[in-house]
Amino acid sequence: MDEPRTIFHVDMDAFFASVEIRDDPGLLGKPVLVGGVARRGVVAAASYEARKFGCRSAQPMAVALRLCPHAVVLPGRFEAYAEASDRAFEVFDQFSPVVEGLSIDEAFLDMTGTTRLFGAPAVAAEKLRAAVRDATSGLTCSVGISAVKFLAKIASGHRKPDGLTEIPPGAELEFLRPLPIEELWGVGPKTAERLRAHGITTIADLERVGRPALEHWFGSSGVHLHELAHAMDPREVVPSRDRKQISHEDTYAVDVVGEAAIRRKLLSQATRVADRLVAKSVVAKRVQLKIRDTDFRTETRQCTLRPGTDDARVLYKAACDLLQGVEIEGRSFRLTGVGAGDLVPRGVQGAQLDLLPPEPNARGIVEPVRLQGVLSAVRSKFGHKALFPAEAGGEARPDSAGGLSDTREED
Numbered sequence: 001m002d003e004p005r006t007i008f009h010v011d012m013d014a015f016f017a018s019v020e021i022r023d024d025p026g027l028l029g030k031p032v033l034v035g036g037v038a039r040r041g042v043v044a045a046a047s048y049e050a051r052k053f054g055c056r057s058a059q060p061m062a063v064a065l066r067l068c069p070h071a072v073v074l075p076g077r078f079e080a081y082a083e084a085s086d087r088a089f090e091v092f093d094q095f096s097p098v099v100e101g102l103s104i105d106e107a108f109l110d111m112t113g114t115t116r117l118f119g120a121p122a123v124a125a126e127k128l129r130a131a132v133r134d135a136t137s138g139l140t141c142s143v144g145i146s147a148v149k150f151l152a153k154i155a156s157g158h159r160k161p162d163g164l165t166e167i168p169p170g171a172e173l174e175f176l177r178p179l180p181i182e183e184l185w186g187v188g189p190k191t192a193e194r195l196r197a198h199g200i201t202t203i204a205d206l207e208r209v210g211r212p213a214l215e216h217w218f219g220s221s222g223v224h225l226h227e228l229a230h231a232m233d234p235r236e237v238v239p240s241r242d243r244k245q246i247s248h249e250d251t252y253a254v255d256v257v258g259e260a261a262i263r264r265k266l267l268s269q270a271t272r273v274a275d276r277l278v279a280k281s282v283v284a285k286r287v288q289l290k291i292r293d294t295d296f297r298t299e300t301r302q303c304t305l306r307p308g309t310d311d312a313r314v315l316y317k318a319a320c321d322l323l324q325g326v327e328i329e330g331r332s333f334r335l336t337g338v339g340a341g342d343l344v345p346r347g348v349q350g351a352q353l354d355l356l357p358p359e360p361n362a363r364g365i366v367e368p369v370r371l372q373g374v375l376s377a378v379r380s381k382f383g384h385k386a387l388f389p390a391e392a393g394g395e396a397r398p399d400s401a402g403g404l405s406d407t408r409e410e411d
């Protein structure tokens with residue numbers, strides 16, 4: 001007999017602002033805004049105290065400060081947020097093998113079949129919330145539980161902060177009906193406006209209208225709306241492909257201006273990432289550049305590398321190529337980061353890595369010698385230019401005329 005699906009949506013409460021308040025108890029009870037203070041800066045997070053004044057994330061900072069002039073504005077400490085996020089996701093991983101990260105502070109967990117391990121869904125959710133609190137030194141999260149994916153997400157927002165909302169199987173429509181249409185995933189201000197023009201303001205209205213009318217007005221997205229209004233959502237929790245990326249980013253106290261300065265930061269970050277790749281015996285098939293300006297606008301760009309690499313120079317070159325797509329003129333930057341994703345164990349990515357004959361290792365076990373490792377060893381001894389694996393079957397050569405242009409593709 002099939003157990004019904006159990007999906008959790010876990011969402012940290014006012015995440016950036018909560019990390020700031022945790023680390024500086026003097027902020028407790030004060031309206032806190034994390035974000036850019038420069039001319040076009042935006043709010044990245046608003047504490048619940050600030051939300052009482054109408055402040056919210058993605059709002060222009062100037063607007064937020066008009067609503068709440070006495071708010072404490074902080075520039076953000078992204079390493080602290082990444083660290084707290086790692087702790088929370090480690091807890092998620094302990095509760096479910098199927099974790100789909102949606103952002104730095106929220107995830108879906110497929111909890112189907114975990115009752116014997118953690119108890120009934122609501123019991124398991126309280127255990128998870130307590131574990132997150134412990135692991136993050138006091139940060140709270142809210143959890144929504146449902147058999148239907150999008151409903152779990154709506155539910156987690158229902159009793160924020162520090163809340164738990166369970167929609168038992170069979171109670172989905174009852175939960176949905178009174179909600180305003182904006183609560184549905186994919187109903188933005190424009191769709192909402194059009195629906196209102198037809199007299200539809202709640203999900204109950206949407207349910208009543210029926211599929212033919214919705215399809216007539218909105219085409220295929222009308223069919224989708226009809227399904228959501230009837231709590232039909234067959235989407236599964238899909239484990240994040242690239243959550244376990246290795247990245248290094250820094251937030252700077254002094255703004256970084258100009259391409260040369262940015263490149264210097266990227267070189268040091270690529271080197272740190274490469275060191276961690278080597279230490280973990282993995283290669284990355286994807287490189288990500290992240291950059292944030294003083295207006296708090298964040299850009300991420302990524303490209304694919306074939307074959308994968310753990311070479312700092314290849315990562316650096318790829319990050320610099322990605323930087324070409326970023327408008328640098330007239331902007332100053334507060335954060336840069338290099339990330340390496342699509343990690344695979346070194347040696348499994350292609351036969352070209354196994355060109356050398358097997359040799360017994362220290363314990364007498366025969367292992368294929370990994371060319372990449374040999375080359376790294378040679379480079380670290382004689383310098384990077386000592387050896388390029390021209391015969392190794394298309395290894396990216398960072399200094400070659402064509403650069404990475406023929407081994408990368410936009411993702």
Ligand SMILES: [Mg+2]
Nearest residue numbers: 011012014105
């Ligand atoms: Mg959140």
